Amino acid sequence: VPGLFNMEDWSFRKDEFEGGAGYLRMINYVRWGKKKKDPVFLRVGDLAGSYLGFGILLNNYSNSISYDKRKIGLSFDFLIKEKFGIEGIYSDFNAESFTLLALRPYYKPFGHTWIPIIKTLELGLGYVMDYDQTPSLFEEPVNTFLEDGMHAWSLDAGVFLLNTGF
Secondary structure, three states: OOOOEEOOOOEEOOHHHOOOHHHHOOOOEEEEOOOOOOOEEEEEEOOOOEOOOOOOOOOOEOOOOOOOOOOOEEEEEEEEOOOEEEEEEEOOOOOOOEEEEEEEEEEOOOOOOOOOOHHHOEEEEEEEEEEOOOOOOOOOOOOHHHOOOEEEEEEEEEOOOOOOOO
16 A cells, blocks of 8 residues: 655645545456466466466566556466366556567376376476567667567476465
């Protein structure tokens, strides 16, 4: 909860919450389900701490640089019949910039079994691309290697030994 203090008259500023819009800013994200625990997982809003697969290409990702510069993104994970799944991240619904898009289809060969660790085995193919088209204050790009965007692929396999909120 932001608390802005006015040093001139020693009062708290309340104009940020007038009209109700300021109260909506206190919501970081809306989530349905838990990733890798429920067959349907959706998270809309701030994506701090997001990852794709086992974190090879994308780990601890955040789409917002500060509380005041937050973006609305999407993270999802769908598991069909305990065997086939797809997860992804889209960082910003702003039409001016096509930023990060990450997708990872995966297969769980033992997903339907009751064996605790073996049933979490995943084989995945990850793809991440980032075309940040956000307008810049500079006429020339600072890093010419990122001028055409970035692409990356990965193959992964792994199991979850522990899948807790710890």
